[in-house]
Amino acid sequence: MKAPEQTEERQAERRFARTVLLLIILGFALVMLAGLSAVGMIFRTEEQVRWVDHTQQVESEVRTIRLALEEMRSARRGVVLKIRYDSGATYDEASGRLFRAIEGTAALTRDNPAQQADVRRIRALSATLDRLFRLSMVPNQLSSDEAVLERQQLAGQVEAMAEKMLRAERRLLDERAAARDRSVTIFFVVLGVSGVLLLLVAGGSIWVIRRYTGQLLASREELRQLNENLEDAVAERTTDLRRANDEIQRFAYIVSHDLRSPLVNVMGFTAELEEAIKPLQGLIERADENHPGLVDAEMRSAVWEDLPEAVGFIRTSTEKMDRLINAILRLSREGRRAITPERLDLAAMARGVIDALRHRIDELGVKVTTSDQLPDLVSDRLALEQILSNLVENAVKYLKPGRPGEVWIGGRAEHGRVLIEVRDNGRGIDPRDHERVFELFRRSGEQDQPGEGIGLAHVRALAYRLGGTISVESELDQGATFIVNLPASFAGERAA
Incomplete structure (x- = not known):
């Protein structure tokens, strides 16, 4: 082969090597991006689960405050009216439940100054109301209209404060749900873009290898059709063909082997993401059982449909890429095997x-x-x-x-x-x-x-x-x- 032709061939090989290396680096970067996005989404989901559980606990304690207040009223009326048979809680039991719920709410809202102020207000109002209720239950104690009105106002204020705290928790829950939805949207966008780019990289790699393989097969066919008398030309072409065949087999093996490691990582992260979804689904089921209507349709759809669908897309794409890599490796190994x-x-x-x-x-x-x-x-x-x-x-x-x-x-x-x-x-x-x-x-x-x-x-x-x-x-x-x-x-x- 003449020197200019050799130089051109070496330049083509270097260009091919750079192209394959660039595609491999880009594939690594996309796999890492998808993996980091998946890990970030897992942590974000766990955080959202904790906040939803925290909000449910606060709401439960606040509802207990309202329920205990009603039980105190009922127990007081029973004592005042001298009702002998009462299947409800005694006044002392209802009062104890009220103050325990207040302290439970205070413990859960330590990180919320506004809620802490409301808790202190409810605690003070409840203490005053408890004192007035107990005075009104003293035998032969007549309650004036002013005392009755004062008790009613205090009870109304306690209920109003409890309702205010419930609204504040629901507002926080809505804000956290909106933040979670934004995170999910960003995750899906990153995942989708990464998946598309990864497919483009895989397609580009396959196209480069196909083109190179096509050129190799075309050279073989041309060599087979040469005249038998052109022995020198046939020998020269055969040598070139063998060199090209060895190069494409080496490149195919390198590309397939180096892509397998990040692919295994993606498949592993996909399995972890699938496992992370299950606790969230269980939490949604428990929320539906204990508090119907708490979880909205959008949240339920994201947990039961959107996340599994995205994970399924990742798994399908990685499995297809794994099959392609195995096929390329199989072809490469077969090409290197000696004919016997x-x-x-x-x-x-x-x-x-x-x-x-x-x-x-x-x-x-x-x-x-x-x-x-x-x-x-x-x-x-x-x-x-x-x-x-x-x-x-x-x-x-x-x-x-x-x-x-x-x-x-x-x-x-x-x-x-x-x-x-x-x-x-x-x-x-x-x-x-x-x-x-x-x-x-x-x-x-x-x-x-x-x-x-x-x-x-x-x-x-x-x-x-x-x-x-x-x-x-x-x-x-x-x-x-x-x-x-x-x-x-x-x-x-x-x-x-």
């Missing part, structure tokens, strides 16, 4: 593949048959098993609904080569997508089956490494026939 040719019984290999998929085949009621005469060949056992397994598994997977599935495996030897056919009567492939289905991460037709568009791309890469090709003949709703063309005797990757 040996004589293979194609018929026995086909039966082994069918047996391995027997559970799925029987489950779907698919009829799988093989040709009576399948030729032997010299090739790599593992690679050929993967080719057959992928093709048969695809045939079983993409059945035509309402049509009993049938798969046929055949083969023949022609002019020093072996043609292996896998034919099915499934849903078929549109002729416009015949090349598309062999591209990495590309699929065709209705996407109702699990998969990432890896299988056929892997099959084609394996066929190329074995010195062969793969093609498809198909029409929509008419089934498909995949034809693998391999040398009858593998002569080594340099010859391939």
